[in-house]
Amino acid sequence: MVDEVDLPRVSAPARRALVAAGYxxxxxxxxxxxxxxxxxxxxxxxxxxxxxxxxxxxxxSFRT
Incomplete structure (x- = not known):
């Protein structure tokens, strides 16, 4: 559910991409x-x- 998303403020397309990928x-x-x-x-x-x-x-950090 989008209300439960705990991500920094990024653009809507980026946010949707992350959520769709399970993040x-x-x-x-x-x-x-x-x-x-x-x-x-x-x-x-x-x-x-x-x-x-x-x-x-x-x-x-991200993996390098």
Whole structure:
């Protein structure tokens, strides 16, 4: 359910892409390969930057 999504403020297309891929919480993105997220339709460089910064604030990161 979209009301239960706990992600940083990214564009609507990026948010829909994440939810469709099963990512509804920021912590679920920790350890995910950033290149895989780039492949999602609607996921642009700005959204990836916002997510990367949000992860870093929590001491987490994408897989390198």
């Amino acid at each position: 509804v919480r920021l912590d679920q993105l920790a350890g995910v390969d950033e290149r895989e997220l780039q492949k999602l339709h609607g996921m642009g460089p700005k959204a990836l930057r916002i997510l990367r910064e949000a992860l870093e604030e929590r001491g987490l």
